[in-house]
Amino acid sequence: MKNIRRIQLGQNGPSVSKLGLGCMRMSSIWGGSTPHETESIATIHEALDNGINFLNTGDFYGAGHNEMLVGKAVKDRREEAFISVKFGAIFHNGQWLGLDLRPIAIKNFINYSLTRLGIETIDLYQPSRMDNSVPVEDIIGTVADLVKEGKVRYIGVSEITADQLRKAYSIHPISALEIGYSLADRQIESELLPTAKELGIGIVAFANTAEGLLTGELKAPLAENDYRNHFSRFQGENLINNLEKAAVLKQLADRKGCTPTQAAIAWVNAQGDHIMPLVSMSRRSRLPENMAAMDIVFSPDEMNTLNTTFAAGAILGGTYLQR
Numbered sequence: 001m002k003n004i005r006r007i008q009l010g011q012n013g014p015s016v017s018k019l020g021l022g023c024m025r026m027s028s029i030w031g032g033s034t035p036h037e038t039e040s041i042a043t044i045h046e047a048l049d050n051g052i053n054f055l056n057t058g059d060f061y062g063a064g065h066n067e068m069l070v071g072k073a074v075k076d077r078r079e080e081a082f083i084s085v086k087f088g089a090i091f092h093n094g095q096w097l098g099l100d101l102r103p104i105a106i107k108n109f110i111n112y113s114l115t116r117l118g119i120e121t122i123d124l125y126q127p128s129r130m131d132n133s134v135p136v137e138d139i140i141g142t143v144a145d146l147v148k149e150g151k152v153r154y155i156g157v158s159e160i161t162a163d164q165l166r167k168a169y170s171i172h173p174i175s176a177l178e179i180g181y182s183l184a185d186r187q188i189e190s191e192l193l194p195t196a197k198e199l200g201i202g203i204v205a206f207a208n209t210a211e212g213l214l215t216g217e218l219k220a221p222l223a224e225n226d227y228r229n230h231f232s233r234f235q236g237e238n239l240i241n242n243l244e245k246a247a248v249l250k251q252l253a254d255r256k257g258c259t260p261t262q263a264a265i266a267w268v269n270a271q272g273d274h275i276m277p278l279v280s281m282s283r284r285s286r287l288p289e290n291m292a293a294m295d296i297v298f299s300p301d302e303m304n305t306l307n308t309t310f311a312a313g314a315i316l317g318g319t320y321l322q323r
Helices: 037-049 061-074 103-117 136-149 162-171 192-199 236-256 260-269 284-293 300-309
Strands: 006-008 015-017 020-022 054-058 082-087 089-092 095-099 122-127 152-158 176-180 202-206 275-280
Touching: 020 037, 037 061, 037 284, 054 061, 054 202, 054 275, 061 082, 061 103, 082 103, 082 176, 103 122, 103 136, 122 136, 122 176, 136 152, 136 162, 152 162, 162 192, 176 192, 192 202, 236 260, 236 300, 260 275, 260 284, 275 284
Parallel strands: 020 054, 020 275, 054 082, 082 122, 122 152, 152 176, 176 202, 202 275
Antiparallel strands: 006 015, 089 095
């Protein structure tokens, strides 16, 4: 057993593991197959055994399947798990329909989530993103009411702007900001990250390998049925340019005796004590590699190479992570 060190989310927030477990890929995403439930639950259990207590899910992952899965996994281990839930995104048959952030919808969503998870209180509850369809005051104010009712412990936000973050924080203390962050996605460094740090808000950083771009396993062109073909980052000359950048990470990782994925996670981890890499896994075999990434330390020269190679704008094209 290896215990991951812990960090505090927010100024007066909870103590959680510095490495988070993303449970999304334990359910069918974008019409793909559903991983084996027994292995997924075993992965959650092994993560808990190793001190990874931050479990991230969403009520729209697999149309509720993911919450039920997490609920089964923590049924007899509730006190060991810190459960983070996103809400608001609406899908039908795997197709994105939009957001529903109305107060009446949030009050409906929370009850379904609590039932599927089989728990009385959600540790961290957050809108999956905000699109200005509903005032920030109404969204955060509604979740604040759920805190008073005892249905939610802490409030988080996800995929928002610096201005929205300030407004949300003025309504109720925000413990965590969940956002895509990697060597390839550094646009949040200009405004959003500094704002979160100023306010003492923890960062839950997902997509550390930028949809697989930084794993060292991607080749051009992608298979015709690869969902990443929809994003300009993975198309034509953009992909060729971006793979040249990714090759630098692979070379550096090879010299350090680690995988490019580990190096990508380690870079995110190194960006601050308030930043948690959130890594999606559905198999126990991935745990040792991802936990070991948390111990990787870069020399000043190595960090300079990475920050120069992956300076803002070096990766061409966008994905849904970019605003």
